[in-house]
Amino acid sequence: MRLAITGNPGVGKHTTAKFVAKKIQGSRIIDINKFAIDKNAILRKDTKYGIDVDVKRLRKMINDELRTITSDIAIIGHLAPYVLRPSDVRHVIVLRRSPYELVKTLEQRKYSLEKIRENVASEILGVSLYDALKTFGKNKIVELDTTGKRPNYIADEIILSMQKEIVSQIGIVDWLSLVYTKGDLHNFLEY
Template sequence: MKLVITGNPGVGKHTSAKIIAGKIGAEVIDINRVAIDDNAIAKKTERGLEVDVKKLDGLLANLLKTRNDQIVVGHLAPYVLKPAAGISMVAVLRRSPYELEKTLEKRGYRAEKIKENLASEILGVSLYDSLKIFGRRKVVEFDTTGKTPDQTANEIMRALRKKPKPAGIDWLALVSERGDMQRFFEY
């Protein structure tokens, strides 16, 4: 089993991956850790680190050959993994922008970075990119809003056994209904 867990920062990817790995004895491959440890950083900018996508793709492809039970975790998954890597499922974790904002603030993210990540979450960029790369049959969306990491991990494990119906999370409609478009987007 090769599970990919992706989504925006602050949605619970790493915590869920660790819980699942502990329950099934899988190895966790942290994409960010691989990029840093194996020198797949292209450059450092004021916005953060930019990875060498080709190098990271090669490193991950080699790691995915080493074991059967693996969980690959990171927001970069759709950009650095090949769909033919024997991936069983791609779990895209989503969180309400209202809750996500608090999480990112607690982590000390700069206001600009928070706004960027919230816009990405509202628009479903991680989901869209995952669907584009891995296809509808492999991608499952999970709403982590108000859930404990254990609850999210259990939902992902259930989905691995039985393909769930699409979640259809629409934060854009929620934000629009609440009249908060200008809060999250400059237009």
């Protein structure tokens, strides 16, 4: 397994990855944010937006690290499209989550209103999928909707998609139409 799990902050990447790792014996998780901090590949700490990583350095460090790893591995983080090379991974999962659920999660995290709006808008517009497509191309990407599903179930879906070699499952959600239909477009996308 050479798996990347990406998606907007709060969609459930880490929660899901833990279940995947538990189900694949002997597998390891690399948390990109944690790796960046541990290896000091940080340009600055931004109090408002968290860490600002040194993408170029981190890219090389992760690539070097991956060369030394022979076990199954899941690489997790929204920075995956910026720090991984297409040849680093075989499968890329982009997790998606309804903006209505995402907003609650980000509120629970006590993110600022500005940061919540930015992240939710990014999820509605599908920025994480777009970023992943640019880096990895559509053939490696499976997009999964986590809304209302248990992490254990999502982990099974991920493993099944790898086993069946399901590729190019994209365009499965349309949050923009959803929020438009519900009359919430301005709530989510206007300042």
